[in-house]
Amino acid sequence: MIKFLDLQAITQMHGEEIKAAVNRVIDSGWFLQGSENQNFESHYAQYIGCQHCVAVANGLDALRLILRAYKEIGILREGDEVIVPANTYIATILAITDNNLVPVLVEPDIETLQIDDTLIEQAITPRTRAVMIVHLYGRCAYTERIADICQRHHLRLIEDNAQASGCNHSQFSILNSQFVRTGSLGDAAAHSFYPGKNLGALGDAGAVTTDDAELASVVRALANYGSQQKYVFRYQGINSRMAETDAAVLDVKLRYLDEDNRRRQQLAAYYYDNIRHPLVHLPRRVADEENVCHLFPVFCERRDELQAWLAEQGIQTLIHYPIPPHQQACYPDWNTRSLPVTEHIHACELSLPIHQALSMDEAREVVRAVNAFR
Numbered sequence: 001m002i003k004f005l006d007l008q009a010i011t012q013m014h015g016e017e018i019k020a021a022v023n024r025v026i027d028s029g030w031f032l033q034g035s036e037n038q039n040f041e042s043h044y045a046q047y048i049g050c051q052h053c054v055a056v057a058n059g060l061d062a063l064r065l066i067l068r069a070y071k072e073i074g075i076l077r078e079g080d081e082v083i084v085p086a087n088t089y090i091a092t093i094l095a096i097t098d099n100n101l102v103p104v105l106v107e108p109d110i111e112t113l114q115i116d117d118t119l120i121e122q123a124i125t126p127r128t129r130a131v132m133i134v135h136l137y138g139r140c141a142y143t144e145r146i147a148d149i150c151q152r153h154h155l156r157l158i159e160d161n162a163q164a165s166g167c168n169h170s171q172f173s174i175l176n177s178q179f180v181r182t183g184s185l186g187d188a189a190a191h192s193f194y195p196g197k198n199l200g201a202l203g204d205a206g207a208v209t210t211d212d213a214e215l216a217s218v219v220r221a222l223a224n225y226g227s228q229q230k231y232v233f234r235y236q237g238i239n240s241r242m243a244e245t246d247a248a249v250l251d252v253k254l255r256y257l258d259e260d261n262r263r264r265q266q267l268a269a270y271y272y273d274n275i276r277h278p279l280v281h282l283p284r285r286v287a288d289e290e291n292v293c294h295l296f297p298v299f300c301e302r303r304d305e306l307q308a309w310l311a312e313q314g315i316q317t318l319i320h321y322p323i324p325p326h327q328q329a330c331y332p333d334w335n336t337r338s339l340p341v342t343e344h345i346h347a348c349e350l351s352l353p354i355h356q357a358l359s360m361d362e363a364r365e366v367v368r369a370v371n372a373f374r
């Protein structure tokens, strides 16, 4: 049986170091807001290439807290509009509506699966204040065009980097080329360390990265009951903190993130080179630096049959995602809207197994089974 995600095998790759980190926290008797959080925050900020990192309880909170902090600072007001890709995971949109802001859904490009940057400008109204890009499937969604639009219209650019820890945007010029990490490309970014993400904790965890010192300090306060000084409450905050055990584990796993992502990229290259089937379409192949292959999506009009066929061959697959946000019961006002590209993705997408503990033999088995689909 080839599992879609083998968290046991992934954790065992560095099992001794992870257990030692957890044991160190247990022995210390200090479980929240301690040196493990400080260490991880400073290492992750450095890794992403940002001045500030605030560790929080999960990725959804990271998104919510960025928007909440912008409201406290006076940059966002209730009813303001935030442009967001229509095919994102629900958390991106929940963070917007939770703050009484209005998500403006923009269709993705079918080749890149990311927000279609040619459709952003026409979605801007006098109430638009921010664009939230989502590096979905681990692919970089940032483009120079998006940055330019944000600059010209004075919009904040917020990144949902939940699926793309370690990904880059390559900036080429005649003189040099350099890689800039997703999570440092906009004004603020949210990260998720949900166990199944490329950098996964032993439970829920997340972070905000930014170069904006004021934003970082307000997010930090909001995540700690609104307090910057013990028992003094400046904001009506929430409790969203990362456990010291998770910070210690993430600090270990961060050291292997690039290696783990390279492994995913090797497997993806093998899939790209060898999957050959008239009914199975792959999204546009991009440079390894721009795709950390959180998922490996393929598209098939007979998606459900393909999934059943692979299951018969002992291969687990998942759909990301079966129902788009605008068709969910939690957003009834959008249910009659037509977003054909998004709907096509949700009707045809199938994610093949890809993770750092998947063997080449298993990848070969996946390719053989996909190519044998009739």
Ligand SMILES: *Cc1c(COP(=O)(O)O)cnc(C)c1O
Residues within 6 Å of the ligand: 058, 059, 060, 061, 088, 089, 091, 092, 134, 136, 160, 162, 163, 191, 192, 193, 194, 204, 205, 206
């Ligand atoms: C996982 C995910 C989130 C939420 O992260 P959690 O840590 O699960 O709260 C947000 N956005 C996207 C795109 C995600 O994939």
